[in-house]
Amino acid sequence: MPFQFGLDPRVIDWRDRIRALVEDVVIPLEQRAFADGIDDGLRRELQAAGKSAGVWAPQLPIELGGGGFRFDDVAVLLEEAGTSLLGALAINAAAPDEGNLHLLNKVGSPEQRERYLRPLADGDVRSCFAMTEPPPGAGSDPAALRTTVRRVDDGWRIDGEKHLITGAEGAAFCIVMARGGSPDDLEAGATMVLVDADAPGFTITGHARTIDSTMVGGHCRVRLDGVTVPDSAVLGEPGAGFRYAQVRLAPARMTHCMRWLGAARRAHEIAVRRAVDRTMFGSRLGDLGMAQAMIAENEIDLAAARALLWHTCWQLAEGSRGGEESSRAKVFISEAVGRVVDRAVQLAGGLGTSEELVIGRIYADARAFRIYDGASEVHKMSIAGRVLRRATSA
Numbered sequence: 001m002p003f004q005f006g007l008d009p010r011v012i013d014w015r016d017r018i019r020a021l022v023e024d025v026v027i028p029l030e031q032r033a034f035a036d037g038i039d040d041g042l043r044r045e046l047q048a049a050g051k052s053a054g055v056w057a058p059q060l061p062i063e064l065g066g067g068g069f070r071f072d073d074v075a076v077l078l079e080e081a082g083t084s085l086l087g088a089l090a091i092n093a094a095a096p097d098e099g100n101l102h103l104l105n106k107v108g109s110p111e112q113r114e115r116y117l118r119p120l121a122d123g124d125v126r127s128c129f130a131m132t133e134p135p136p137g138a139g140s141d142p143a144a145l146r147t148t149v150r151r152v153d154d155g156w157r158i159d160g161e162k163h164l165i166t167g168a169e170g171a172a173f174c175i176v177m178a179r180g181g182s183p184d185d186l187e188a189g190a191t192m193v194l195v196d197a198d199a200p201g202f203t204i205t206g207h208a209r210t211i212d213s214t215m216v217g218g219h220c221r222v223r224l225d226g227v228t229v230p231d232s233a234v235l236g237e238p239g240a241g242f243r244y245a246q247v248r249l250a251p252a253r254m255t256h257c258m259r260w261l262g263a264a265r266r267a268h269e270i271a272v273r274r275a276v277d278r279t280m281f282g283s284r285l286g287d288l289g290m291a292q293a294m295i296a297e298n299e300i301d302l303a304a305a306r307a308l309l310w311h312t313c314w315q316l317a318e319g320s321r322g323g324e325e326s327s328r329a330k331v332f333i334s335e336a337v338g339r340v341v342d343r344a345v346q347l348a349g350g351l352g353t354s355e356e357l358v359i360g361r362i363y364a365d366a367r368a369f370r371i372y373d374g375a376s377e378v379h380k381m382s383i384a385g386r387v388l389r390r391a392t393s394a
């Protein structure tokens, strides 16, 4: 399909209905969520509204109850949902479930699709994805993976410790990444395993008290002590975990970009409103040159981020694996989001740092996006590495 910027009427229809859902139902629930946190009761309330608005899971295929949109169309829809920090949750397109849905849909066996994918797609349960480990384990460098998966008589045994696992508290199951399982060398490679949260030996031992606060189930420390699962719990081929991590990561990075672009746009719009309403030094704030510079720089960053996002999502929709493209886009967009929200705080003054004006909440929640799904430095290293390899072999 040739690249084009016009929106299909069905995309416009869904975008407008998502906008109405966010304005009429989701935003009115924000202050309650900021004050009390988000639990599964609030999630169900939001998701009931998302379903009845007819905008459920635009990123999922129609046979799974979703919208069946191309990935470049999803970019438009998730940006809209992201204008509230709760918007993506309302339409079952929030992390980490959204990435797990994609992975299960690509790699899951028929039995795994029925047991894990279907209830997750319907919003009946939540899930988590466990890769990161406390130092010296896996973080930026996946080669440091220490959690092990070993063959035992009745299946596979997993031992290790994970941390910063979003949504683990209250999740029905976890996709665990562990070292081992390769058919040629059982100690080598990595394997993804589906672990039920009530499996003996799977324990949540704590929560990281991070600066963000809008993820259901928090960011948990998880112990796996001799967790034993049958062969049917292995996701895809044993030993192929690093390959499947890429299947999950490139699109998941982009859906993060979509949602955070929406959040940054909202922060900017709130700040612009303040620049129009606030008077000082005999004029509107928005008529002062330094305020205008911030407004213009935000517009430029938002437009550039959107253009790069749409192009990258089009490449993925057209079948590119998107490793390099998504790295480029993730670095630029996560950093542009940081700049836009920071300027929005500045323009809005003291209340810009508050949850009351929402910008303060977006500022705190968005910061981690420059670290998870690959810190900027990891992506820059990988981009430069590819460029140098190409130059070396030319």
Ligand SMILES: Cc1cc2nc3c(=O)[nH]c(=O)nc-3n(C[C@H](O)[C@H](O)[C@H](O)COP(=O)(O)OP(=O)(O)OC[C@H]3O[C@@H](n4cnc5c(N)ncnc54)[C@H](O)[C@@H]3O)c2cc1C
Binding pocket: 096, 128, 129, 130, 131, 132, 138, 139, 140, 141, 163, 164, 165, 166, 167, 210, 212, 219, 368, 371, 372, 373, 374, 375, 376, 377, 378, 381
């Ligand atoms: C809010 C939040 C939610 C998360 N949710 C999940 C989850 O659900 N599941 C999960 O598995 N993990 C999750 N994580 C963990 C996240 O993926 C890791 O924090 C991330 O991969 C970085 O690993 P690390 O924290 O061990 O930092 P480290 O690996 O110790 O890296 C520290 C810093 O080193 C720098 N760095 C890295 N590479 C280079 C380089 N090549 N050159 C120079 N500097 C470099 C970067 O600035 C990086 O921030 C989450 C993290 C956060 C903050």
